Amino acid sequence: MYRHASRRLIQALGDGGRRRSFSTDLPAASSEDAAFVEAWRKVAPSIDPPKTPLAFMKPRPPTPSSIPSKLTVNFVLPYQSEISNKEVDMVIVPATTGQMGVLPGHVATIAELKPGVLSVHEGNEVTKYFVSSGFAFIHANSVTDIVAVEAVPVDRIDPSLVQKGLADFTQKLNSTTTDLEKAEAQIGVDVHSALNAALSG
Amino acid sequence: MASMAAAVPFWRAAGMTYITYSNICASLVRGCLKEPYRSEAAAREKVHFAVSKWANGKPEKSSIRSDSHAE
Numbered sequence: 105m106y107r108h109a110s111r112r113l114i115q116a117l118g119d120g121g122r123r124r125s126f127s128t129d130l131p132a133a134s135s136e137d138a139a140f141v142e143a144w145r146k147v148a149p150s151i152d153p154p155k156t157p158l159a160f161m162k163p164r165p166p167t168p169s170s171i172p173s174k175l176t177v178n179f180v181l182p183y184q185s186e187i188s189n190k191e192v193d194m195v196i197v198p199a200t201t202g203q204m205g206v207l208p209g210h211v212a213t214i215a216e217l218k219p220g221v222l223s224v225h226e227g228n229e230v231t232k233y234f235v236s237s238g239f240a241f242i243h244a245n246s247v248t249d250i251v252a253v254e255a256v257p258v259d260r261i262d263p264s265l266v267q268k269g270l271a272d273f274t275q276k277l278n279s280t281t282t283d284l285e286k287a288e289a290q291i292g293v294d295v296h297s298a299l300n301a302a303l304s305g
Numbered sequence: 306m307a308s309m310a311a312a313v314p315f316w317r318a319a320g321m322t323y324i325t326y327s328n329i330c331a332s333l334v335r336g337c338l339k340e341p342y343r344s345e346a347a348a349r350e351k352v353h354f355a356v357s358k359w360a361n362g363k364p365e366k367s368s369i370r371s372d373s374h375a376e
Contacts, residue, residue, distance in 0.1 A: 183349060219330050236330040254331035254346075256338060265337045287319035291326060295333045 167244045171209030177224065179233075179250045186233070186255060187224065194225040195248055197240045198298075204240075212244040219298040221258065221305065222250065232258045234302045236295070258302050266303065270296035 137156050144153040177195055179187035195206045198220025204213075217238045224231045238252030273292030280286050316326045335346040357367035 219334070234334065236334040237327045253327050254334050256334065256342065260339050260342045261337055262339045262343075269333065269337060283319040284321065287316045287321055288329065290315055291329050292333060295330050296337070299334070299337055 164243075165245050165247065168246075172246045173208060174246075175206060175208045175210075176247045177250070178248070179222075179224075179252075179255070181252055181255055190224075190226075192224050192226040195250075196221075196223045196225070197250065198222060198235060199240065206240075206242055206248055208246045210242050210246070210248075213240075213242045215240045215242070217250075217252065219295045221302045222252075222255065232302075234258050234261060234299065261299055261303060263303055266296055266299045270300060 137158055140156060141153045144151075174191040174193065175195060177187050177190050177192050179185075193207075197204050197206060197215060198217055199215040200218045201215070203220070204215060217235055217240060219236055220234070222233045222235045224233075233255045234257075235250075235252045236254040238250065238255075241249045241251075243249075269292065273289050273296060277286065277289040277293055280289055314326075317323075332350060335343070335350065338346055351371075353369075353371040355367050355369045357364040359365065
């Protein structure tokens with residue numbers, strides 16, 4: 105396994121020019137596709153060319169050379185956008201590897217989230233959401249995109265329902281036989297324990 | 306070249322896909338909400354779709370599924 109490693113390393117260093125760059129390192133793409141517009145003009149010179157999706161997209165801000173002072177957060181759910189382009193100081197995301205704090209200048213990371221509390225810190229105020237699961241994409245330019253299926257402010261959780269759910273699923277966990285049912289019961293226990301911890305923490 | 310695969314999460318070992326896992330987590334969280342939010346969230350779980358099998362270029366039968374996400 106390691107015999108090839110040294111050869112690959114030299115190859116990688118050798119064709120440094122062919123290395124693919126991150127989307128944040130490339131220069132901002134032009135908002136118009138020149139080849140398309142030209143081809144259109146040839147075929148239908150009197151009609152204005154339609155705008156392509158590229159024209160509507162704002163280019164990603166490039167990676168700054170010094171660490172920026174604020175983190176830009178986008179937090180989206182399938183049915184609404186909770187936070188959009190907000191500048192904050194720090195975000196703590198509940199990754200599967202543990203609570204991860206993200207500060208401006210964080211290394212580019214993709215983190216899978218587990219059921220837990222997401223907290224957004226801006227100055228002295230902290231906004232907490234309970235996230236059911238999802239992903240957090242931290243880019244090199246200090247833009248953080250968090251996507252979740254379901255996220256609620258912690259004060260909307262009903263403690264009695266959480267306790268009941270926890271008791272139900274713990275009991276199910278002990279009584280089921282098939283793998284799939286065991287997995288579902290385990291998920292139930294995990295989610296309700298996380299809800300419990302969110303309520304008390 | 307890795308000689309060991311990454312540790313598999315328990316739900317994948319049991320044959321569940323990530324989407325199924327994520328949807329179960331979301332519906333459990335929705336079930337633990339306080340009252341006005343709970344009924345609003347229940348509306349989000351409803352699915353409505355029609356499934357039909359095709360044979361020889363023609364649809365055979367169409368079954369319409371319209372219910373809330375079962376746990």
